């Protein structure tokens with residue numbers, strides 16, 4: 001991985017054009033040139049490798065684990081899968097899914113939100129520390145206290161979700177079938193250190209999920225039992241299951 005990242009940098013460095021910055025790597029190199037005379041600078045190659053490796057691992061593992069939950073839940077609840085496919089056929093048809101389709105697809109949007117809520121792939125979040133003395137629910141937390149803000153506590157909160165331990169896309173739908181935004185939907189955490197990839201992740205999940213269900217129906221092999229107990233991993237994945245992807249004609 002590190003070799004791939006550094007190999008990519010060398011190529012980008014050779015093709016660098018300050019007037020045509022293609023991405024984060026180009027922008028980093030330009031800043032590196034600007035700060036050449038400064039010491040110390042944050043814009044050295046080691047930091048670039050760290051930034052790109054971080055983005056790659058934070059972005060790959062999370063979205064693929066969420067999609068794995070999505071496919072397992074579609075196998076488990078074929079009637080929900082059918083309703084998503086109906087909406088895909090109506091709104092997208094045979095076209096390639098675009099992010100713009102999402103606002104016309106409240107049911108699919110609700111299902112994807114519920115996959116993220118139920119999948120709960122970063123249950124204990126990333127640890128933080130208090131930057132000042134805080135009193136929270138009667139407890140005094142001095143500045144510098146190590147805090148683990150459990151996302152499970154909000155994603156499975158019965159005050160916000162009618163059936164917190166069930167997969168229930170209606171959590172994100174009103175009585176007329178419109179998409180219902182929930183302030184307790186926080187799989188990306190909250191505050192200024194919340195996930196920087198949130199918008200990218202939402203876009204990826206919508207495009208991959210709809211493209212997959214547009215072309216395939218996902219089924220468990222005959223007689224297989226589908227277990228929704230989470231497995232153990234860097235993010236919380238579902239257990240491994242065999243899956244049949246039946247082409248939709």
Ligand code: HEM
Nearest residue numbers: 058059062063066122126187188189193194195196197201
């Ligand atoms: C389903 C997909 C994703 C989920 C559920 C998710 C969730 C999270 C969570 C819970 C955090 C911790 C926030 C906190 O400390 O309070 C986080 C941080 C972060 N995520 Fe994501 N993430 C996802 C996708 C992505 C993607 C696609 C990228 C980038 C390509 C990304 C990059 C990052 C980075 C760089 C941080 C650290 C932010 C910081 O410390 O300031 N994530 N993510």
